[in-house]
Amino acid sequence: MGKSCFPRCRLGRIIGWVQIILGMLVILVSISSLSRFYSAGFFLHDEDICRRFYGFKDVYEGIDVRALTARVEEVLDKMERLQDKLESTVQQMEKNKEDLHKSSISRFEYKKFLEDEVIRPLYSAHIALRQIRLPRIENGTLVEDPLINNFVIEEIRKYISPKENRVGKINIYGTGKIYNTIGHACVSMKKELEDYMEYDIGSYCKDDWNLAQKLMIHGCDPLPRRRCLTRASKLYLKPYSINESLWRIPDGRNVRWSNYQCRNFECLASKNPRRGYSKCTGCFEMEKEKLKWVTNTSLPIDCLIKDVLAIKPGEIRIGLDFGVGTGTFAARMREHDVAIVSTALNLGAPFNEMIALRGLIPLYVTLNQRLPFFDNTLDLIHTAGFMDGWIDLQLMDFILFDWDRILRPGGLLWIDRFFCQRKDLDDYMYMFLQFRYRKHKWSIAPKSNDQVYLSALLEKPPRSL
Structure with missing residues (x-):
């Protein structure tokens, strides 16, 4: 009897431990699920809950849709104002059509009207439309250039957006884009900036002007001041008169x-x-x-x-x-x-x-x-x-x-x-x-x-x- 009971008792203990472990796993999963619901705002009636749960955040990660909408609406407003102005002009002409029959408009005046009131506003809207920066698609995800979303004003966004070369080739700077600078790009050039600022105070600076120029070209400018002595040519002579x-x-x-x-x-x-x-x-x-x-x-x-x-x-x-x-x-x-x-x-x-x-x-x-x-x-x-x-x-x-x-x-x-x-x-x-x-x-x-x-x-x- 004793020999036959021992395996049963041992098996019972194993099953008991398995049940305890499974119970702990259930508790952990439950806590994890509840925390996810809470972070998503489920208990706070967060309106973005669907976006959080169904992956829309990943699709739009890195994009400020509001900024993109503002860019498009800016052009649409221009077109709407032009349309309203033209419709108003046509209505006014319709009211005064008898006077128009009597008056004589020269070809020059007609041409000037078309240029000032139609062609130039249309062309301005056309240029503005071509200047809109659409997000890129990388690996199925739409992304914008970094640091843009740190600013609210749309004109700042347009200014700091890197401007790609129109011909699709490397420009005179040796880069594929121009990085306009208000100092923000230093964040994305942390290593280069740290190399530039690594020196012994009061001693001679490293011969690293090309590193400084690289920082300038990529938008990390104005450069910080340094407390080291600039190097000059060992054989420097006085210049010609x-x-x-x-x-x-x-x-x-x-x-x-x-x-x-x-x-x-x-x-x-x-x-x-x-x-x-x-x-x-x-x-x-x-x-x-x-x-x-x-x-x-x-x-x-x-x-x-x-x-x-x-x-x-x-x-x-x-x-x-x-x-x-x-x-x-x-x-x-x-x-x-x-x-x-x-x-x-x-x-x-x-x-x-x-x-x-x-x-x-x-x-x-x-x-x-x-x-x-x-x-x-x-x-x-x-x-x-x-x-x-x-x-x-x-x-x-x-x-x-x-x-x-x-x-x-x-x-x-x-x-x-x-x-x-x-x-x-x-x-x-x-x-x-x-x-x-x-x-x-x-x-x-x-x-x-x-x-x-x-x-x-x-x-x-x-x-x-």
């Missing part, structure tokens, strides 16, 4: 060459296919540079400096050259007693050092920055060789409005050899013409079968309030 520095290649010993393919200015000649930069062909060859903006060229769209200054004699004193170059435009304008600040990035070559060694002023800024000038202060803005048909329309909108901000009433905007695809010309023309500047020159010439040049000299209106 102002009388000869404008049109002479500087001494290469005054430049740190560690992060370039070339190690001297002679290597940067246009005939060298491995010089390290792609824009501004021949801009390190002074004999070629001396011919720019002072001699007649084969293109009828080109302007000469003397012709531009003749439009506003004595009024052009200070200005900005926004482009890629070695400061030749500023050097030529200095000969006419005009002070020009030249924007520059070191994109494969020491553009900033070159401009400064020529005795000119380089402004180290990217295309995505707000220009550090106060409102209505500059007499002239000149742009050439940098901003062309790869620029996103919405990005260009922000840039042009910033130029309009710093250009004084009566100041000149000189668009020099802007080129784009022929099919995109109307879009870019609208961008330039939307400010209603006075046209002193407006000319278009073919660049190739598919591309065209646009040059313009425009004057900002007074807009006095």
